Amino acid sequence: MPPRWDIIELLFFAYRDFVGDPDDVLDQFGFGRAHHRVVHFVHRYPGLKVADLLDVLRITKQSLGRVLKQLLDEGYIVQKSGAADRRQRLLFATAKGEALVAQLAGLQTDRISRALRDFKPDEVDAVGRFLSGMIDRDDPDKVLQAILGADSGMTRE
Amino acid sequence: MPPRWDIIELLFFAYRDFVGDPDDVLDQFGFGRAHHRVVHFVHRYPGLKVADLLDVLRITKQSLGRVLKQLLDEGYIVQKSGAADRRQRLLFATAKGEALVAQLAGLQTDRISRALRDFKPDEVDAVGRFLSGMIDRDDPDKVLQAILGADSGMTRE
DNA sequence: AATTTATGTCAGTCATATTGACATATCTTG
DNA sequence: CAAGATATGTCAATATGACTGACATAAATT
Numbered sequence: 001m002p003p004r005w006d007i008i009e010l011l012f013f014a015y016r017d018f019v020g021d022p023d024d025v026l027d028q029f030g031f032g033r034a035h036h037r038v039v040h041f042v043h044r045y046p047g048l049k050v051a052d053l054l055d056v057l058r059i060t061k062q063s064l065g066r067v068l069k070q071l072l073d074e075g076y077i078v079q080k081s082g083a084a085d086r087r088q089r090l091l092f093a094t095a096k097g098e099a100l101v102a103q104l105a106g107l108q109t110d111r112i113s114r115a116l117r118d119f120k121p122d123e124v125d126a127v128g129r130f131l132s133g134m135i136d137r138d139d140p141d142k143v144l145q146a147i148l149g150a151d152s153g154m155t156r157e
Numbered sequence: 158m159p160p161r162w163d164i165i166e167l168l169f170f171a172y173r174d175f176v177g178d179p180d181d182v183l184d185q186f187g188f189g190r191a192h193h194r195v196v197h198f199v200h201r202y203p204g205l206k207v208a209d210l211l212d213v214l215r216i217t218k219q220s221l222g223r224v225l226k227q228l229l230d231e232g233y234i235v236q237k238s239g240a241a242d243r244r245q246r247l248l249f250a251t252a253k254g255e256a257l258v259a260q261l262a263g264l265q266t267d268r269i270s271r272a273l274r275d276f277k278p279d280e281v282d283a284v285g286r287f288l289s290g291m292i293d294r295d296d297p298d299k300v301l302q303a304i305l306g307a308d309s310g311m312t313r314e
Numbered sequence: 315a316a317t318t319t320a321t322g323t324c325a326g327t328c329a330t331a332t333t334g335a336c337a338t339a340t341c342t343t344g
Numbered sequence: 345c346a347a348g349a350t351a352t353g354t355c356a357a358t359a360t361g362a363c364t365g366a367c368a369t370a371a372a373t374t
Contacts, residue, residue, distance in 0.1 A: 003262040004269045005201060009304050010288035012194075015172045016215065017293045034361060037169075044162060050321060058173065063362050065322070087320045087371050105160035112161045115290030119283065126280035127287045131167035133272030136174045147166050189329060207352060220331050222353070244340045244351045 021107040029100070034067045036104060039076050043093035043101040045143055049082075050089055056143045076100060178264040186257070191224045193261060196233050200250035200258040202300055206239075207246055212298045233257060 022036050029035075041056055042048050050068070054061055068091075071077045076097035082088030093101065116124055132148060179193050186192075198213055199205050207225070211218055225248075228234045233254035239245035250258065273281055289305060 001263075001266055001270060003259070003266045005262070006285065006304075007269050007288070008262060008265050009201070010285065010292070011172065011175060013301060013304070014288045014291035015168065018168060018291055020293075032360060040165075044166070051319095059361085060363065061321070062323085062364085067361080082320095085320080085372070087369095089321070102160070105162070105165060106158075108165050109158055109160045111291060112164050113158060115287050117290075119287070123280070123283035123287075126276065126283045128163065128167065130272050130276070130284045131164070131171045133274075134171035134175055134268060135167070136177075144170060147163075147170070191330065208350095216330085217332065218352070219333085219354085224330085239351095242341065242351080244338095246352070 018108060018111060021111060022104040025104060025107065031070075032067075034063075035071060035076075038064070038067055039071055039093060039097050040101050040104070041143060042077055042091045043098055045146070046092050047090040048143070050091070052142055053091070055141045071097070175265060175268060178268060179261040182261060182264070188227075189224075191220075192228060192233075195221070195224055196228055196250060196254050197258050197261070198300065199234055199248045200255055202303070203249050204247045205300070207248070209299055210248070213300045228254070 019033060023033060026032060026036055037057055038053065041053060045052070050061065050064070053068075054064060057064065068077070072079065075094055077091055077093055079089040079091050082090050116127070119127075135144070135148065137148075176190060180190060183189060183193055194214055195210065198210060202209070207218065207221070210225075211221060214221065225234070229236065232251055235249050235251055236246040237249065239247050273284070276284070292301070292305065294305075
């Protein structure tokens with residue numbers, strides 16, 4: 001099987017520019033890419049546990065610690081003790097956090113919409129199936145399962 | 158325009174796993190992701206100049222310096238003075254470098270092929286057009302132009 | 315009561331990036 | 345030819361985001 005140089009390199013450049021938009025905004029907040037990832041997933045999956053976040057981001061708790069603390073201190077995220085298990089710290093985005101996520105997602109959505117402009121529904125669907133297919137399936141990751149599970153029919157509104 | 162949470166998150170996970178495969182191999186060589194990027198583009202675009210590489214990778218020459226030196230010292234890359242302009246250091250992958258790139262590209266190609274299995278030709282085409290469309294066009298980058306130029310069926314202004 | 319689990323923290327290290335300043339060789343231009 | 349621009353390299357200091365290992369605490373489970 002010959003290497004798919006085309007896709008390999010397109011993925012590199014596409015991802016480079018895809019994360020480049022948020023990076024510029026994050027700089028103004030004194031944040032980095034790590035902060036974006038954390039506040040994004042907390043906003044999207046309210047009540048996420050610290051352990052879930054570690055699974056999703058594939059980093060250690062020590063790495064997550066500093067970034068999470070900053071987001072808590074500056075009021076982008078709050079944490080509540082779990083009702084069933086009070087050891088757990090369930091994470092939620094504040095209005096401030098939601099606003100930041102929305103701003104960054106807006107930039108990325110603009111880019112995606114531009115790329116998908118004039119795509120037929122089944123072409124959009126193919127893009128979604130490709131990206132899903134690129135992801136490891138043997139992954140005991142709750143968030144990931146939620147995404148992949150909800151992923152039938154990319155053309156829904 | 159509502160955020161495309163689906164694509165945003167699929168891209169995150171797809172890229173995470175896409176670069177995850179090479180990372181494991183690179184560890185065994187004492188290399189990191191930066192070494193992969195450098196040797197990859199040097200192999201793919203023989204005679205690449207240092208300045209070209211800086212444009213592609215969007216890093217500073219100081220950052221590139223250490224990584225490039227290691228690859229030169231360990232014989233994955235060689236450099237020759239430019240014929241026309243002898244200030245330029247033109248970079249070429251050695252057989253050793255090519256072998257490494259091929260191994261890493263093999264892993265990534267396996268993943269891509271798996272994702273594109275059972276895709277019809279026009280669906281594969283849609284994936285390529287999507288990725289191309291995600292890339293900034295106002296980019297005076299020789300390598301990028303080569304890639305985008307070779308990508309038939311693309312909509313450009 | 316003992317153990318496991320979820321989380322936090324301290325301390326040190328590493329890889330990769332940054333900015334700024336300066337050096338050298340070489341090409342281009344007035 | 346002299347002056348300046350360009351391509352590259354290097355030194356120094358710094359930041360971010362990752363790592364390992366060890367230890368602490370609180371709460372759940374056995």
